[in-house]
Each structure stands twice: as structure tokens, then as C-alpha cells.
Amino acid sequence: MKKTIFFGALAVAGLAAGIVSAGTLDDVKARGKLNCGVSTGVPGFAQPDANGVWQGFDIAVCRAVAAAVLNDSDAIEFVPTTGKTRFTSLASGEIDMLARNTTWTMSRDVDLKFEFIGVNYYDGQGFMVKASTGITSAKSPDIDGVTVCIQTGTTTELNLADHFRSIGMSYEPLPVESGAEAVTQYMAGACDMFTTDRSALAARRANMETPEDHVLLPEIISKEPLGPLVRHGDNDWADVVRWTLNALITAEELGVTSANIEEMAKGTNNPEMNRLLGSEGNLGEMLNLDADWAKRAISVAGNYGEIFEANIGSGTIIGLARGVNAMWTDGGLIYSPPFR
Amino acid sequence: MSTSISSERETFRLSMLLNDKRYRSYTFQAFALFVLICVVAYLGKNLVENLAAAGLNISYGFLGEASGYDINQRLIEYSSQSSHLRAAFVGILNTLLVAFLGCITATILGITAGILRLSNNWIVAKLMSIYVEIFRNVPVLIWILIINSIFLAVLPQPRAFKGENPEASMLWDMFAFTGRGIYAPKPLFLEGSVVVVGTFILSILAIFALRRYARHKLYSEGRLINTLWPSLALFVIPTVLIFYALGSPIGLEYPELKGFNFKGGIYARGGLISLWFALSIYTGAFIAEVVRAGILSVNEGQTEAAAALGLRPNFVMNLVVLPQALRVIVPPLISFYLNITKNSSLALAVGYMDITGTLGGITLNQTGRAIEAILLLMLFYLIISLGISAIMNIYNRSIMLKER
Numbered sequence: 001m002k003k004t005i006f007f008g009a010l011a012v013a014g015l016a017a018g019i020v021s022a023g024t025l026d027d028v029k030a031r032g033k034l035n036c037g038v039s040t041g042v043p044g045f046a047q048p049d050a051n052g053v054w055q056g057f058d059i060a061v062c063r064a065v066a067a068a069v070l071n072d073s074d075a076i077e078f079v080p081t082t083g084k085t086r087f088t089s090l091a092s093g094e095i096d097m098l099a100r101n102t103t104w105t106m107s108r109d110v111d112l113k114f115e116f117i118g119v120n121y122y123d124g125q126g127f128m129v130k131a132s133t134g135i136t137s138a139k140s141p142d143i144d145g146v147t148v149c150i151q152t153g154t155t156t157e158l159n160l161a162d163h164f165r166s167i168g169m170s171y172e173p174l175p176v177e178s179g180a181e182a183v184t185q186y187m188a189g190a191c192d193m194f195t196t197d198r199s200a201l202a203a204r205r206a207n208m209e210t211p212e213d214h215v216l217l218p219e220i221i222s223k224e225p226l227g228p229l230v231r232h233g234d235n236d237w238a239d240v241v242r243w244t245l246n247a248l249i250t251a252e253e254l255g256v257t258s259a260n261i262e263e264m265a266k267g268t269n270n271p272e273m274n275r276l277l278g279s280e281g282n283l284g285e286m287l288n289l290d291a292d293w294a295k296r297a298i299s300v301a302g303n304y305g306e307i308f309e310a311n312i313g314s315g316t317i318i319g320l321a322r323g324v325n326a327m328w329t330d331g332g333l334i335y336s337p338p339f340r
Numbered sequence: 341m342s343t344s345i346s347s348e349r350e351t352f353r354l355s356m357l358l359n360d361k362r363y364r365s366y367t368f369q370a371f372a373l374f375v376l377i378c379v380v381a382y383l384g385k386n387l388v389e390n391l392a393a394a395g396l397n398i399s400y401g402f403l404g405e406a407s408g409y410d411i412n413q414r415l416i417e418y419s420s421q422s423s424h425l426r427a428a429f430v431g432i433l434n435t436l437l438v439a440f441l442g443c444i445t446a447t448i449l450g451i452t453a454g455i456l457r458l459s460n461n462w463i464v465a466k467l468m469s470i471y472v473e474i475f476r477n478v479p480v481l482i483w484i485l486i487i488n489s490i491f492l493a494v495l496p497q498p499r500a501f502k503g504e505n506p507e508a509s510m511l512w513d514m515f516a517f518t519g520r521g522i523y524a525p526k527p528l529f530l531e532g533s534v535v536v537v538g539t540f541i542l543s544i545l546a547i548f549a550l551r552r553y554a555r556h557k558l559y560s561e562g563r564l565i566n567t568l569w570p571s572l573a574l575f576v577i578p579t580v581l582i583f584y585a586l587g588s589p590i591g592l593e594y595p596e597l598k599g600f601n602f603k604g605g606i607y608a609r610g611g612l613i614s615l616w617f618a619l620s621i622y623t624g625a626f627i628a629e630v631v632r633a634g635i636l637s638v639n640e641g642q643t644e645a646a647a648a649l650g651l652r653p654n655f656v657m658n659l660v661v662l663p664q665a666l667r668v669i670v671p672p673l674i675s676f677y678l679n680i681t682k683n684s685s686l687a688l689a690v691g692y693m694d695i696t697g698t699l700g701g702i703t704l705n706q707t708g709r710a711i712e713a714i715l716l717l718m719l720f721y722l723i724i725s726l727g728i729s730a731i732m733n734i735y736n737r738s739i740m741l742k743e744r
Contacts, residue, residue, distance in 0.1 A: 146601075
């Protein structure tokens with residue numbers, strides 16, 4: 001019996017610690033496919049459309065990386081992961097990168113040995129309640145004893161415990177496995193309140209039959225910088241993903257869009273744009289890619305701003321305003337180091 | 341042993357390891373063991389090397405750190421400031437609770453359905469066949485989800501109890517059946533309650549003594565004493581008398597609607613009830629089949645002989661058939677109890693925080709110590725399962741055919 005435990009555990013461990021040493025960039029090129037870990041479905045961020053094609057804000061990052069590395073934005077194996085399985089999938093090498101609205105925290109970065117390559121959405125944890133409850137604040141004394149649906153295995157669980165501890169009130173957590181299930185439980189009345197990142201709350205609310213019956217409370221109880229991540233220790237691969245994201249951001253800053261990119265790539269009098277799009281310098285070569293890598297990444301769905309507007313922006317049913325996710329030049333937090 | 345063999349006649353030669361029947365099996369077993377050790381060693385080396393390459397290590401230090409998350413059902417004191425180890429204990433107790441409740445109800449359901457399936461009444465027998473076939477052949481996770489959804493859909497939410505003309509009301513002002521669970525009054529033990537509880541325990545002991553005495557009379561003098569009414573009287577009367585004599589020292593705390601939920605009283609959460617109910621009816625269907633097989637395994641001659649002696653059908657079942665059938669029923673019953681315990685790990689589907697949900701879920705996620713948490717989890721289930729089999733094996737030995 002004892003042997004069986006060890007055997008099983010070691011098999012698990014063997015899987016968990018799979019391919020760490022090999023260069024991920026070379027692996028991806030040899031495979032001809034990028035394994036990208038995504039969520040099991042958050043409207044606007046990652047969800048298969050009617051034709052089964054994955055669409056969304058996080059998906060766009062995967063597609064940009066695939067285009068930059070493999071010259072094919074469809075050469076991706078999307079691996080749906082839950083809040084619980086995502087880190088094991090990444091650590092074991094099952095996926096090359098994780099683009100799954102994952103919060104950048106110190107312990108995940110340092111202790112779990114992951115490399116957050118940037119932030120593609122600045123979020124914060126919020127609350128949604130039914131309008132009929134009359135609750136207008138997550139700090140009002142009325143919420144004592146409230147039942148809260150919460151997606152297990154996420155930072156929101158810890159923030160929620162901290163929030164109720166700080167306001168000195170009791171609550172009843174109802175843990176659920178996925179965001180979709182949390183909505184089901186919330187709609188069925190198993191819980192009074194649903195908490196997760198505000199972007200996801202807005203997305204879920206937009207998908208409800210009568211969004212006006214549900215209100216987002218004004219309190220934001222945490223900082224949730226969401227971004228893609230890769231494994232620690234493979235800096236070449238981390239650089240590729242990081243600078244692909246930066247290329248999308250810089251493209252918006254420089255005004256490169258999917259409409260004018262062909263024109264711009266021929267060479268302009270802006271040296272940074274030329275370096276970005278490969279008509280000048282050897283930035284692609286430094287990444288072990290060709291000169292057109294960034295141009296291909298931007299061509300897939302446009303620059304950061306275009307991707308935002310197409311998937312979650314005010315024109316979509318999700319209807320998120322740019323807010324703090326505006327360009328730094330517009331007073332937001334989205335900022336890329338220079339391409340030099 | 342080896343000396344007796346070698347001293348017999350021929351000396352030992354190496355080829356005998358394969359050619360000699362006496363040694364061959366040992367050779368193969370030794371070889372299999374060697375291969376197993378090699379594989380384990382390879383996996384172990386792989387684990388250590390890869391962990392080292394990733395800069396990770398195996399450490400259980402996280403168990404002492406504050407967990408930072410809350411758990412809804414706590415049988416022991418616990419807050420988000422408690423350690424991960426305590427969170428694991430909360431989970432263990434929740435697992436044991438649902439497993440214990442599940443085993444009891446599954447057994448009752450199973451035995452009832454198993455016996456009724458053999459009933460001469462066509463409708464009863466067919467109904468039980470339908471129960472067994474439906475519940476046995478659909479995965480338990482689906483049953484858990486179905487029961488939970490029915491629970492949520494059928495019962496009113498706490499908010500329906502609110503207002504001047506509430507849509508729902510409490511049963512006798514004591515019980516509230518809500519989609520979030522069932523609230524019942526909680527006994528409050530005041531001064532003098534020890535005497536009442538003591539009396540109750542004494543009357544239970546007295547009932548056992550009475551039954552023993554009745555059995556003794558039956559075996560020694562052949563006199564059948566009716567124990568049902570005296571037992572019931574013993575069960576109720578002394579306790580009630582003492583209770584009122586001492587001026588009702590045990591009170592009841594009624595659940596009350598406050599804010600979003602009921603407060604006070606005993607609260608059985610919807611998750612617990614769905615899980616408990618689903619595990620019970622699912623496993624009960626399997627137990628019913630085993631019970632039926634056990635009963636059928638008793639030779640028909642036994643039933644006929646008992647009937648010929650003039651025993652009524654329920655005596656035939658209780659005194660003649662079931663005791664013999666138990667020998668067949670109990671060994672597979674052990675594995676059903678183990679199944680209930682292990683299947684309770686599906687608890688997260690209905691938001692019930694068992695050990696898989698706390699240690700194997702949130703703790704694993706928040707600390708990222710997957711290997712350590714899974715190893716602990718396996719160890720826990722192993723210990724529990726071995727414990728259950730040990731207890732059931734003792735019981736099995738006590739009901740085995742005693743050869744005199």
C-alpha cells in the first residue's frame with residue numbers, strides 16, 4: 001500500500017516537473033504550435049464563439065505571440081484551465097504560456113516560480129448584488145451574514161476574507177469551481193452576492209437576461225494586475241512573450257493600427273516605429289525571431305487599444321471603459337518600455 | 341527453511357532458480373520487486389532533479405502559516421487567521437461527517453430496498469428494481485448536481501420568509517427549509533441538563549438490558565417476551581419525567597431570520613444535504629443489490645424450515661435469513677463504505693468544503709505546494725480507508741459462521 005502512494009505521488013511529481021530545462025522558444029518552433037493556457041470561458045476575455053473559435057482579450061495575446069513566433073495566429077492549441085489547474089499546467093510544461101486573467105502577486109512570482117511578463121489589464125475585485133436587495137455598499141452594516149459566491153483557487157478568496165475581517169462582519173462563503181457556475185448559483189439564489197474581478201463581473205452582468213436587475217457595488221477591495229505569465233528560468237521565452245505584449249502597447253502609442261500597418265512597415269521617419277516594425281535595426285534578431293515579428297503580432301487584431309475596443313470596450317456588450325487601462329499618454333497605466 | 345531443503349538431497353544450483361518449481365515463483369517475485377524498486381527510484385530521482393532544476397523544494401512549512409481564507413462549515417473553531425493545518429482539520433472533519441452520515445443512510449436505504457426487491461408484491465419489487473437501476477447506472481457526480489439543483493429550485497430562498505406577507509413560512513416556527521439549507525432548533529443545555537441526559541443514557545442502557553433478558557428467556561425457556569412497548573416506555577417516560585421535575589433544564593434556540601440568512605439553531609447547509617443524500621441513494625442502490633444477493637444465497641430450505649416451525653415472515657427474515665445473509669453482505673459492504681468516503685471528495689461541486697476542497701483545493705492553490713498537499717491528501721484517504729476496513733473486518737469476524 002505504502003509503495004502505491006509513493007508511486008502515485010512520484011508520478012504526479014514527475015508530471016509536475018516535466019520539461020523545465022529545454023528552451024521553450026525552440027520547442028514551440030519545433031512543434032509548430034503554441035500551447036496557450038486560457039480560462040474555461042469568461043465573456044470578452046476568453047470564450048469560444050459560435051464557430052468554436054476562441055475569441056477575447058486574453059486570446060488576442062496568445063494569437064499575437066503565435067503570429068510573432070510561428071507566423072500563424074491560428075497555430076495555437078488553447079488549453080482551458082481552471083483557477084485550480086492553471087499553475088500546475090504551466091509548471092509541468094503542458095502549456096507554454098498562461099493568458100488567463102491571472103493576478104500578478106509576489107508569492108506567485110517568487111514562490112511558485114513564475115515570470116509575469118507584464119500587465120494587460122489593471123483590475124480590482126468588486127461585488128455584484130441583486131438590485132432588489134437594496135444594498136448599495138459593500139461596507140454597509142446591512143451585509144452582515146451575507147452569503148457570497150466565490151471562485152475557489154483565486155486571490156479573490158483571500159481578499160474577501162480580509163475585507164470582511166476589516167469591516168468586522170460575518171459572511172458565509174460559497175465556493176464554486178468556475179465563474180460560469182458561480183453565476184448559475186447566484187442566479188438560483190444560492191448566494192446573495194458574487195465577487196470577482198470587476199472586469200469579469202461586468203462581463204457576466206452583460207451576459208445576463210436583465211442586467212439592470214443587478215448592481216456592481218462601488219467598492220474595489222483589491223489591486224488585481226492581470227497579465228500573461230510563463231515559467232521561471234527560461235528568460236529567452238519570457239522575453240519573446242513580454243516584448244510581444246509591449247509591441248501591441250507601443251503600436252497604440254505610436255498610432256500603428258491594423259489599417260495602416262502595411263503602410264508604416266515600409267519605413268517611416270519615426271525611428272522607433274521603424275525599429276518596432278523591423279525596417280530598421282535588428283531587434284527581432286535579438287529575440288531569435290525575424291525582423292517582421294512585431295509587425296505580424298500587430299497585424300493579427302491590431303494594437304492594444306484596438307484589441308481592447310473589439311473585445312471588452314464600450315462598443316461591446318461587456319462595455320468596459322478604458323479607465324486606468326488607458327495609454328499612459330492619456331493618463332492611464334498602460335505603458336511599454338522603449339523599443340531600442 | 342532453506343536448511344531443510346538443502347539438507348534433503350541435491351545441492352543448490354543456480355539454474356534451479358528458473359527450472360525448479362520450488363524456487364521459480366521466488367525468482368519471478370524477486371525480479372518484479374527489483375523492477376518496481378527501479379521504477380520508483382527513477383521517478384524519485386526525476387522528481388528531485390526536476391524540482392531542483394526549477395528551483396523548488398519539498399517543504400511542509402506552509403502548514404503552519406495563516407491560511408487567509410474562510411470556510412463555511414466549521415465543526416471546530418476556525419478563522420482566516422488559523423493555519424493551513426487547521427483548515428485541513430476542518431476539511432477532514434467535514435469529510436468524516438458526510439461519510440459517516442452517508443454510510444448510515446446508505447445502509448438503511450440499501451437493506452430496505454434489497455429486501456423489498458425480493459418482495460412478493462409485484463409493484464413493490466418493480467419499484468425497487470427501478471430505484472436500483474436508475475441510481476446505480478448514473479454517475480454520482482450527476483446525482484449530486486441534480487439533487488442540488490432540485491434543492492435550490494424547489495425550496496424558497498431565505499428572502500422569501502421576509503416581509504409582512506411572506507411567500508414562505510417556517511414549519512411550527514421551528515424549522516426553516518430554504519434553498520441554502522435546513523435550519524432546525526438547537527438544544528441549549530442549561531443547569532441540571534446533565535441529570536436529564538444521564539437519565540436518557542441510563543434508559544437506553546436499560547433497554548439493552550431488557551432485550552438481553554428477553555433473548556436469554558427465549559433461548560433458555562423458549563418464552564417470547566414482547567420488548568417493543570416496554571422499550572418505548574423506557575425510552576420516553578423516565579427522561580420526560582425528570583425533564584419536567586427539574587423544570588425544563590434543556591431549552592431550544594430557534595432559528596431566526598436576520599438580514600440575508602437565518603441565524604441561530606442548527607444549520608445543515610444545502611451542500612451537505614445534497615452530497616449526503618446523493619451519496620446515500622447512489623451507494624444505497626449498490627448495497628440493495630448486495631443485500632439481495634446475500635438473501636438469495638441463503639438456501640431456500642432454511643426459509644421453508646423456519647416457516648414449517650411456525651415463524652412469521654418477519655421473524656423468518658430477522659432470525660433465520662438475515663444472520664446467514666450477513667456473511668455474504670458484509671465484505672462487499674466494506675468497499676461501499678470506502679466508496680462513500682472517497683466519493684465525498686466530489687463535494688466542491690456543491691460548495692461543501694471537505695478535505696479535498698480545503699487542503700487539496702484552496703490551500704494547494706494559495707501556497708502552490710501541489711506535491712506536498714496531494715501527498716498529504718493521499719495519506720489521509722489511505723488512513724481513513726484502512727481505518728474503515730479495520731473496523732468493518734472486526735465486525736465481519738463477529739458475524740462470521742462460528743464453527744463449534
